[in-house]
Amino acid sequence: MPIITLEGLGYRYPEAEGPTLVDVSAAIEPGQVILLRGPSGSGKSTLLRCLNGLVPHSTGGEFRGRVIVCGLDTRAHAPRELGAHIGFVFQHPDAQFVLEDVEAELAFGMENLGLPLPLMRKRVEEVIDQVGINHLRRRRIDTLSGGERQRVAIAAALAVHPQALVLDEPTSQLDPQAAEDVLQVVMRLVAELGMTTVIAEHRVERIAPLVDRIWTLDAGVLKDQPPRTALAEGGARPPVVDLALRAGWSPIPLGLRDARVYTQRLPTPPPYPPPQAGEGNFHDAGWGQVICRVENLEYRYDGVPAVRGLSLSLGRGQVTALMGRNGSGKTTLLKLIAGLLRPQRGTVQANARAAYVPQDADTLLFASTVEEELRGQPPEVMAPFHAWLRRYPRDLSSGERQQLAIAVVAAQADLLLLDEPTRGLDPQVKQALSAFLRMRAAAGAAIAIATHDVEWAARTADRVLLMAEGEIYADGLPAAVLSDSLVFATQISKLVGGGWLLPDEVPV
Amino acid sequence: MIRHPLAWCSWATAALAAAFIDRNPFLQALLLLVIINVFIPYGAGRQSRIWKVGLALAVVPIIFSVALSRFGTHVLITLPGIPIIGGRWTVDAAVFGASTGAALLLTVAVFTVLQTTVRSADLVAILPRPFYRAGTTVALALAFAPKTVASLQSIREARQLRGQRAGWRSAPQLLLPLLLTTLEGALQYGESLDARGFGSRRRSRYRPVPWRLADLLIVAGSGAAVAAILLMPPQPYNPYLDLVPDVPTVPSLLALLLLAMPALIAGLSRMDHADHHA
Numbered sequence: 001m002p003i004i005t006l007e008g009l010g011y012r013y014p015e016a017e018g019p020t021l022v023d024v025s026a027a028i029e030p031g032q033v034i035l036l037r038g039p040s041g042s043g044k045s046t047l048l049r050c051l052n053g054l055v056p057h058s059t060g061g062e063f064r065g066r067v068i069v070c071g072l073d074t075r076a077h078a079p080r081e082l083g084a085h086i087g088f089v090f091q092h093p094d095a096q097f098v099l100e101d102v103e104a105e106l107a108f109g110m111e112n113l114g115l116p117l118p119l120m121r122k123r124v125e126e127v128i129d130q131v132g133i134n135h136l137r138r139r140r141i142d143t144l145s146g147g148e149r150q151r152v153a154i155a156a157a158l159a160v161h162p163q164a165l166v167l168d169e170p171t172s173q174l175d176p177q178a179a180e181d182v183l184q185v186v187m188r189l190v191a192e193l194g195m196t197t198v199i200a201e202h203r204v205e206r207i208a209p210l211v212d213r214i215w216t217l218d219a220g221v222l223k224d225q226p227p228r229t230a231l232a233e234g235g236a237r238p239p240v241v242d243l244a245l246r247a248g249w250s251p252i253p254l255g256l257r258d259a260r261v262y263t264q265r266l267p268t269p270p271p272y273p274p275p276q277a278g279e280g281n282f283h284d285a286g287w288g289q290v291i292c293r294v295e296n297l298e299y300r301y302d303g304v305p306a307v308r309g310l311s312l313s314l315g316r317g318q319v320t321a322l323m324g325r326n327g328s329g330k331t332t333l334l335k336l337i338a339g340l341l342r343p344q345r346g347t348v349q350a351n352a353r354a355a356y357v358p359q360d361a362d363t364l365l366f367a368s369t370v371e372e373e374l375r376g377q378p379p380e381v382m383a384p385f386h387a388w389l390r391r392y393p394r395d396l397s398s399g400e401r402q403q404l405a406i407a408v409v410a411a412q413a414d415l416l417l418l419d420e421p422t423r424g425l426d427p428q429v430k431q432a433l434s435a436f437l438r439m440r441a442a443a444g445a446a447i448a449i450a451t452h453d454v455e456w457a458a459r460t461a462d463r464v465l466l467m468a469e470g471e472i473y474a475d476g477l478p479a480a481v482l483s484d485s486l487v488f489a490t491q492i493s494k495l496v497g498g499g500w501l502l503p504d505e506v507p508v
Numbered sequence: 509m510i511r512h513p514l515a516w517c518s519w520a521t522a523a524l525a526a527a528f529i530d531r532n533p534f535l536q537a538l539l540l541l542v543i544i545n546v547f548i549p550y551g552a553g554r555q556s557r558i559w560k561v562g563l564a565l566a567v568v569p570i571i572f573s574v575a576l577s578r579f580g581t582h583v584l585i586t587l588p589g590i591p592i593i594g595g596r597w598t599v600d601a602a603v604f605g606a607s608t609g610a611a612l613l614l615t616v617a618v619f620t621v622l623q624t625t626v627r628s629a630d631l632v633a634i635l636p637r638p639f640y641r642a643g644t645t646v647a648l649a650l651a652f653a654p655k656t657v658a659s660l661q662s663i664r665e666a667r668q669l670r671g672q673r674a675g676w677r678s679a680p681q682l683l684l685p686l687l688l689t690t691l692e693g694a695l696q697y698g699e700s701l702d703a704r705g706f707g708s709r710r711r712s713r714y715r716p717v718p719w720r721l722a723d724l725l726i727v728a729g730s731g732a733a734v735a736a737i738l739l740m741p742p743q744p745y746n747p748y749l750d751l752v753p754d755v756p757t758v759p760s761l762l763a764l765l766l767l768a769m770p771a772l773i774a775g776l777s778r779m780d781h782a783d784h785h786a
Contacts, residue, residue, distance in 0.1 A: 010553070033568065047698075052703055054699055054702060054703060057702070058698065058699055058702055078702075079702040079703050080702055080704075080705045080706060080707055081701075081705070081707055081708075083702070083703050083704050084705060085704035088703040088704075090696065090699070090700060092696060094655070094693075095696035095697060095700065096695050096696065098700065098704070099627070099628065100627050100628060100699070101627060103714075103715070104627065104714065104715075107714030107715070108704060108706075109704045109705055110712075110714065111711060111712050111713060111714055112704060112705035112706055112707075112711065113708065113710050113712075114708070114711055114712045115712055116712060117712065117713070117714065117715075120712070121714075121715075124714070139510060153784070156704070157704075158707070160704075188680070240559040340668070340669075350740045355669075356664070356668070356669055357669075358592075358669065360662065363659075363662045363663060363665070363666040364666045364669065364670060366663070366666075366684065366685035394692070402709075407667055408670065409670060493541060
C-alpha cells in the first residue's frame with residue numbers, strides 16, 4: 001500500500017492569477033526514492049508542502065482533489081498531526097530551528113509527540129550516530145555553518161521516526177562541499193534504512209543513480225517517470241546522460257560507474273596543455289587590455305592570512321573562474337578588488353568601476369516593485385525585465401532574483417565580480433547567466449567569478465585560477481586546469497580523461 | 509555547567525536592583541567585577557560583542573548631562589552664549605552622567621549573563637502549562653533578536669554595494685527592508701513549527717534541568733542581597749551635593765558578595781572535580 005497518494009491534486013494560491021498545481025496524481029510506495037525536478041517557479045515547493053498539509057492549512061487558497069498520507073486525508077488533518085508521519089527539511093538552513101542548541105532541537109519534535117524521556121534519549125543518540133553529528137551535539141545552532149544546520153535539520157526530522165522524509169532543495173543555499181556532506185547523509189539514509197524519500201534537488205548527477213522515479217514538474221503539471229525515460233526527455237540531467245544520448249548508448253547510464261563500460265567505444269581524447277604555475281602571468285597570452293592589476297596583495301582577518309602576496313591581472317573580454325575550497329581566499333580577493341576591503345599590503349589598480357555581487361544576492365533587493373529596483377538604469381538593462389516590472393522582487397523565483405540583482409548592481413560595470421552566482425539556480429537559469437556573462441565579456445568587460453560549480457565554470461570561463469591558502473596555485477585555460485584533477489574535474493573529464501570537459505566536445 | 513533558570517532569574521533581579529538602587533561609583537565598579545566573574549565560568553569561553561553596545565550606552569548620558577545640565581559648583585569650562593549648550597559645564601554634571609551610564613552598562617552586563625546562561629527552551633519549560641504557547645512565542649521572539657541584528661548588517665552592506673550611503677542618516681530607509689526580512693523569517697518559522705507538530709496537546713520534556721542545592725544557594729543569596737539593599741538602604745550618592753562618594757556601607761558590600769554566589773559555586777565545583785581526578 002502506498003505511503004502517500006495524490007489524487008487529482010490541484011492548487012491555486014490566494015489571489016494568484018493561475019493555478020500552481022494542475023491535476024497531479026501519483027503514489028509513493030514504501031522505500032521509494034523520488035527525485036522532484038523542474039525549473040524554478042514550477043511549483044516544486046508547493047507540491048512538497050502538500051505532502052505534510054502546510055498547503056492548504058497554513059497558506060489558504062483553492063485546493064482540489066486529495067492527498068492521503070499514511071491513511072490520513074490532509075484536508076482533515078493539520079500539519080502538526082501529519083508531522084509525526086512526514087519529516088520535512090526546508091530550503092533555508094537558518095529559519096527552521098526553534099531552540100538554541102542542537103540536542104534540544106533534535107528532541108523538539110518528540111516532545112511535541114509527548115514521547116517518554118527514556119525513548120527520547122535513545123532516539124536522540126541514534127539519530128546523532130545515523131547522521132554523524134556527534135561532534136555538534138553540544139553546540140548552539142547559531143554557531144553552526146549552513147551545511148551543519150541542514151544535517152541537524154535532517155536528524156531532527158528523523159528523530160520522530162517518520163514514514164517518509166521530504167526535502168525541499170536542502171542544498172541550494174549551501175556551498176558545494178557542504179551540499180555534498182548533506183547529500184551523503186541523505187544517500188546513507190536511503191541505503192541503510194531504506195528511507196522513503198522525496199527530494200527536490202538541482203544536483204541531479206549526485207542523486208540520479210539512487211532514485212526509483214523522477215517527478216518532473218512544469219507549470220504545475222506533473223510527469224511521473226522511471227529515471228531513464230525522464231532524463232532522456234530533457235530537463236536537468238547529468239553530463240554523462242547528455243553524452244550517452246548523443247552517442248546512442250543504451251541503456252542510458254545514470255552515473256559514472258554505469259558509464260565506464262561504454263568508454264572503450266570513444267576515440268582517444270587529446271592531451272591537455274600543462275597549466276602554468278601561479279603568479280597570474282596568464283594575461284601575456286594574448287588577452288585584451290588589462291583592466292585591473294593586483295600586485296603583492298596581502299590581507300589578514302585578525303592576524304589570520306586570507307590572501308598572501310598575490311598578483312593577478314584581469315583583461316578585457318576575459319571570464320575568469322576562481323576555484324578552491326572554502327576559506328582559500330576567493331571571496332576576500334574579490335572584495336579587495338571591489339574595494340570593499342582595503343589591502344593591508346600591495347596594490348589594486350582598476351581602470352573601471354568594479355561591481356561586486358555577493359553570495360546572497362537576495363539582500364540587494366528591497367524595493368516594492370521590480371520597476372523601482374531598476375529606477376535610473378538605461379533602457380537596455382530594463383528590457384529583459386519588461387514582463388515583471390510590476391511584480392514584488394521577493395516573490396520572484398531564486399533565478400529571477402539573481403538576474404535582477406546582477407542587473408541592479410552590475411549591468412553597466414566593466415569589471416564584474418561575482419561570488420558563487422550559480423548557488424541554487426536551475427540549469428536553464430544557469431545557462432542564461434552564462435550567456436549573459438559571455439555577452440558582457442564580448443562587450444569588453446572583465447569578469448571574475450568565485451565558484452565551486454565545475455561544470456558551469458567549464459562552460460563559461462576562458463581562464464581558471466585555483467586558489468589555496470590565499471595563493472594561486474594554478475592558472476590557465478579550463479581544459480588545462482580542470483582536466484587531470486581529482487577535485488575540479490568535470491564528469492566527462494573523469495569519465496574519458498584528457499582535454500575534453502563537456503559532453504558536446506566529445507566526437508561520437 | 510547548567511544552573512536552573514529560576515536561579516538565574518532571581519540572581520538577575522537582585523543584580524539589577526543593586527545596580528539601580530545605589531549609584532555609588534565604588535559599588536558600581538565592584539558590581540561590574542562581580543558580574544564579569546560570574547560570566548567567565550558560565551559563558552564557557554564564549555566571547556560577547558555586546559559590551560560595545562554597553563559602552564556606547566554608558567557614554568551617551570555623560571554627553572547629555574554635561575552639555576545640558578547647568579547645576580554644580582566645580583566649573584570645567586564656560587561656553588559663550590550658544591543656545592542650549594552654552595553656559596557653565598561642570599564636573600558634577602559629568603560625574604552624574606557617568607554614574608547613570610555605568611548603571612546602564614551594568615544592566616547590559618546582567619542581561620548578557622542571563623542570555624548566555626539560560627536557554628529559552630528551559631525558560632519555557634518552567635512556565636505553567638496554560639502559558640506554554642505564549643511562553644514559546646516569547647522565546648521565539650527572543651531568538652529573533654540576534655537574527656535581526658545580522659540582517660541589519662547584511663542590508664547595510666547591500667546598500668553600500670549599490671552605492672548608497674550607509675551612515676546613520678540612512679537608518680529610516682533600512683527599516684522597511686529589515687521589517688520585510690524579519691517577517692519572511694517569521695513566516696518560515698511558523699511553517700517549521702507546524703511541520704514539527706508544535707501545539708499538540710501531549711507534551712513531554714527532554715532532559716529537564718534538575719533543581720540542585722547550588723540553585724537553592726543562588727536563590728537564597730540573591731534574596732538576601734535584595735533584602736540587605738532594601739532594608740538597610742545606604743545614603744544615595746549624589747554628585748551635585750558632594751562630589752566625593754561615601755565609603756560603601758557594610759550591608760551594601762555584603763549584598764555584592766552574595767551576588768558573587770554563582771561564581772563561588774562554579775569555583776567550588778571545579779575544585780571538587782579536580783579532587784575526583786586526582
